Structure formats: structure tokens, C-alpha cells
Amino acid sequence: MQIRGKSHPVQDLIQELREIFLSLGFDEVENPIFIPEEDVYKQYGKEAAVVLDRCYYLAVLPRPDIGIKKDHIAEIRKISPKIDVEKLKTIFREYKEGKLEADDLVERLVIEFNISRKDAIKVLDLFPEFREIKPIPTSLTLRSHMTAGWFLTLQAILPRSKLPLKLFSIGLRFRREQRLDKSHLRAHYGASCVIADKKLELEDCFKISKEILGRLGFKDIEFKKKASSSNYYEDCSEYEVFSRGLEIADCGFYAKRALRNYGIDVEVFNIGFGLERILMLKLGKEDVREILYPQFYSKFELSDKEIASQLSIAEKPKTKEAKELAKKIETVARKNSATRSPCEFLAWKGKLFGKSIEVWVYEAEKDKLLLGPAALNEIYVYDGNIYGIPESGELREKLREVVENGIKVRFSFLEAISNYFAKVIEESLKEGKTEGEISIKMAKSYRDINVEIPENVLRYITSKQKEISLRGPIFMSVKFQLSEA
Template sequence: MQTTQGKAHTIHTLIQKTREIFLSIGFDEIENPVFIQEEDVYKQYGKEAPVILDRVFYLGGLPRPDIGMSDDDITKIKKIAPYISTDKFKKILRNYREGVIEGDNMLEEMIKNLKINATQAMEILDLFPAFKNIEPVCSRTTLRSHMTAAWFLTLEAEMEKQAELPLKFFSIGLRFRREQKQDATHLRAHYGASCMLVDKNLKIEDGMSVAEKILNEMGFANIIFTKKKATSNYYVQDKEYEIFSGGIEIADCGMYSRTALKNYNIPDDVDVFNIGFGLERILMVRNNIGDVRKVLYPQFYEDVHLSAQEIAKSIGLLSVPETAEGINIAGKIYETAKIHADEKSPCKFLCFEGNLMNRRIKISVFEDEENKNL
């Protein structure tokens, strides 16, 4: 088989290009946490947190059931595996409950320690409804909906190490939003690129200059910063801006608020500028695509344009005749339809008349709908 160059997904091509831009202007790459504790959302958003949390995914998990064995259970187990050690099985159940055995290792542990096969192990587990009736329990851990949620954690860790200023970090990764539905403008998971500039006496204008340079490198010209009417709580009041190019919003930036920074033990004389943008939106603007789903999931949402010949090639018969009589009749149907293909409807043409399976039959091709070709 001949090997050819594979095709990269457009989102990952853009991610690589974005990485190169950030690295070329002196930003260090950070892998930010994906799991964010609920309390961190409150520390960052304050009174706005409840409405923000409405848009996040909480993580849940299945609790480990405490399973006992009755005499009836033991009898049923012995019918499946007569020589099994119930004491050893009880120990396995206890270890599972205490987390010593992981769920995906349960069958392996049973097979190894109880000297039974995989079928017997599954049949035994099926005897206990507790394994099948476990309800997920929600935790207070969320999936990050904004990269900012993770930046505060990273910044706190760096400042604890007394990192030398200025700090210039960037991170690219998925953000998760609990949208009510996925449509042309909403996804529940999308890629975001974000950077953080940290220094003393840092001004919003300094950050804007960096933001403009980044976006120019990405191919956007005529950058315009527009102050947001409603400032997010983690930004300084009136220091959050939407960034436009060609009349289309492509990014958001601002200075982190003192209140939010103080919650993460950041000194008062340290200023933090942040910019973030959705990479799918960048591709939508670049490629004039109106549906964000087509950008990320073209295999599901990209329009398919097929010629009549391509459509015809994709159509096949569910079944074909196998007897000599059937093959002969099929040929007559084909020839009749071919001869009269351009006849105007309504029309009807006899293809075959004769005996088949001890019955007298007639077969015709027809088109009842008016003003069509056969």
C-alpha cells in the first residue's frame, strides 16, 4: 500500500500556528488545569458565580457499593462455579469497596484469585443488582468553562515560587460550556487560546499592544478595541475590552481585578493582563463558515455535494434474481425501461407476460405522476 501524506484537522493546524506565534514573541507555554473546584469560581466571580456555575459541567462518579452475600447468593454462585472460595470472593468485594481494586480490574481479580473463567465471573457479578443500580453522585469539581479559571491557579503557584517578573504565559486547550443546545453558534466543548502578562506597573495599553501584535501575526488587520458595557467580575471595572477586526469580534481582553487576585495571594503591586479567543471562531471568520459545527466536526455537519453520477453509483439493489427465469425477467424490465426512458407520464409499458411459479403474471413499468419522464 502506497503511503501518502495525511491531512491535518484545520483546528490543530491553527493551534500549531498559534503556538508558534506565542513562542516567537517570548511567551512560555503552560498546560492549565482542566478540573476546577467550585470554590475557585466563587473566588474569581464573587456574586456573579451562581449564574456562571449554571453554565459549567460538574463531575460525577459512581460510588462503590457495600455488597454482602446471603446464603441464597452463595447457593447461586456455587451453581455457576462449584469450587469457588466464597471467603476469597468476599475479600475481593471488600477490596473493591475500599478502592484497593479498580472497577476495570474487577473481572481480572476474580479470574486470577477465584480460578474461574471470564464467563463465570460475569455471571457471578450479574447476581448482584447493587452493581447495576448505582446512581452517579455529583462532586464540587467542575470542568473549566473559561481558561481564566485556571490562570488564577497557575499564577498563584508561580508567585509562591517567587518567580521573576515579568511573566509571559500562554495556554491552548478545551473549554466546556453547558449550553442548552448545540447549534451553528454554540458548542459544549471548544478550543480556546489564552495568554497572561504579569508585571509591576502594567497598564492596559501595554496589554493591548501585545494583543494587537498577536492578532496581526494571525492575519488580522485594523484591530479595534471596544470597551465592554458589562465587565466580568474577575476584571477591573471598565478594563475589559472586546476586540474586533473587520467588524467581527475575534477576542476578549482585560486587566484582572485586585479582589480576584487577592483571593490567590497575589501582591497588590502586581498587575495581570489577559487575552483569550476561541479558535473555532477564528476559523469561521477566516474561511467564511457560518456554522461552528462545520469547523470542528466536518464529518457530521459539512455539506455534501454529489453529482447525479455519484448518487447513482451509491445506489444498489437489496436483492437480485438468482434463477434463470428471474434473470430473464429482470433483463426484460431493464430493456423496456431503457427503450421508453424518455416517454412522458402518465405512462405504462408491458415488460413481460407469461407463466412463473405456476401462475400467469404480467409485469409493467409505469409512472403515474404527470409531466415526468418514465
């Protein structure tokens, strides 16, 4: 059975927010990620220089003019006599003029001159111009606020849209933070929405903000007016949104001055949510890095459900018939488990690899039971421990707690053992054996009952000083022999 993979909590929240916005009548858009510097000035006015200090500027690598000198030609000949220098000059010129992409340069040399990739790289290595290229800054920035993209989007959409216009966008924001710590990231996710109309009331905008946060499970919401609004907001219209003492959103009306720079003559309300901060509250985390990058910052934890889902049967038969044999062995053994010995029960009479065989579950020793007491154990995970527990009968208080509150694994001792027996019989017949006996007596570890526990689970259990208690008296035997068809 294919086990479903584990999704990232940020992506789960993004999907949840998408459904909330869509259900409230917001249309989804993708806002631009690359923002020209001039747009930051349009939006922020005199504050732009301060804002740009937090932005990342994009830089590009210039394409050098590659000249081929006499000493280059001699070295090229040593690498490969197949290389035509005049054609090489043409290729370099196409690269300089942008007709040939940089990442296609090596492949072009390989194809043009029928040389190896290694030799093509040697040729390029002759020219220090490639190694000495320095990035040249552009006036393009990575968006530091989703707002930077909203002005451009509204400018494009409003002329052809009916009012009121309700849009949302979810994506990354990039900020040149001076430090990375439990409350600062250089890239983080924001969910942002805008409402545009001829006239908007603040209370109506607060109401929809509360509705969005309420559907995320936040009831104790507080709007605090900022003492000083950002330049792209109208004076005294910017509010910070708090829940349980943590700022999770920011909202306000876009400044008419900034809107006029884009030919927008309606009112626009915006609210932006910090997704990692929302998850800090929902998941009870104190470090924002642990939310976005759990692989680097979170402590290694496995839930009982996660442990249980990773346990599996180690050895399984491959053929359809042998898989059916495993089920028959389990069924017959379970049905007759309490029969006193000596006894034997036919579990299978049929064909494997074209050979007719009989398979018996048996106990030859006198005055015993067909199965030992641990053979019918079920497997449970509780508080990070793995237990084998009898399926019936009186249980100690601790084991009752495990059964009542733990996670039951999807297979039992008997199913795992029956698969092992069927696997051995399958392989024995392939090797040409005509009969055999297989037994499991006292299981001292999980390996003895054909259970596989992944390394990450073993490391976790060891590090937490937890217990794996999959052992006990199994005393189960199976025999097989060829029979007449």
C-alpha cells in the same frame, strides 16, 4: 509511496498559535481542567452562582457494600464450583475500600478462581448493587473559562518567577449551553495568555494583542469596551475584540480583589481567543460546528488535489524484477510509440523466478502504430472531473484549460498499463506458463487501463454529476516467452 494524512484545521491553528506565542517570548503551560467550586467563588465573587450555572459538575460512582446472601451462594455454585465464597467476600471488601480498581474486578475474579470472563460477569450480575449505583455530584467543575485555571497557575508560578511574566495555554473549555447550534458548542478550544508585571499599560497590551492577531492574518481589528465587566476583571477594563463583525477574543485586567484571594499583588492582563471563531473567518464558514466536527456537519467536498492524491495503479507486480520489467515496458513503448507496424521491440531479457525470459512490445497488424493514440495520455483532475489528455499535440480549448489549471496525477495511462502487463507476466510464470500474449485494445473505463478510484471519490463524483473520462484507443500488445540463458 506513503501519502501524508490530513490534519484537523483546529490543530493546525493551535500549532500556528503556539509558534506565535513562543516567538513573542511567552512560556507554555497546561492550565488545570478540574476547577474546585470554591475557586469559582474566589474569582467571580457574587457573580459565581450565575457562572456556575454554565459549568459542568463532576460526579462519581460510590462503591456499594456487597453482601453475599444464601441465595447468592447457590447461584454462584451453579455458575462455577471453583469459586470460594470467603475469597469472593474479601475481593468485594477490597473493592469497597478502594484497594481494587473497578475495571480490574472482572480480571481479578478470572485469575483468583480460574474461571472464564463470561462466568465472572455472570457472578457480578447476581448483585443488583452494581446496576443500581447512582452518581454523586462533587464540588469539582470542568473549566468553563481558561481564566479559572490562570489564577491557580499564577499563584504557583509568580513567587519563583522574574517579572514581567508571560504565559500562554491552549486547550478545551466546557460550557453547559442550553442548545447546540451554528454559534454554540458545549466544548470548544481557547487560546489564552497572561502578562503579569508590577505596572502594565493598556495600550501596550492592545499592541501585543494586535501583533498576535496580525500574525494570524487579521488586520481590521477593533477593541470594544464592554458596558459591564465580568467580576474577575477590573471595572471598565474588559474589551471584546472584533474582526469583520465577529467577536474573536476577549481581554482585560484581572480584578485586584480576585488576585488578592490568591496572594497575587501584581497587575495581570489576559486575552483569550476563540479558535473556532477565528477559523470561521479564515475558512469562510458560518457554522462553528462545521469547524470542530466536519465529519458530522460539513458537506462532503473533495478538492482536485485530494482526488488526484487518491487515484492509484490498481494491479502492480510484487517482485523487484517484475517492477523493473514494468518500467522497461513503459520506456520502450514510449520511445517507439510512433513506429509503424508490423514492428516489435525487445523490452526485457533477463530472469524472473529463476527463469530466463524475453518480453516484447509489438504490433502485428499492418500499417498501424506501435501504440494507439490514447496510450500516452496523462491523467488530470479539474473541477472534480478526471480526464485522460494527450501529452502533446493540439488540444481543444476545454482540454487546454484542464492542463493549465488542473492537477496532474502522478502516473500516466502508459505507466498503469505497463504495470498491468508486468503483473500478468509475473503471475503467468508462477503458474508455469512458458509464453503468452497480452493486449489492451479500446479502453471503455478507468478499470481497463488499470486505474483504481476509491469508493469515496466515486461517490463524490457521482453526487456532484462530474465526469470520469479515462478511455480511448490504447491498442498496445506485449508478448513473452522463455529463452535460453
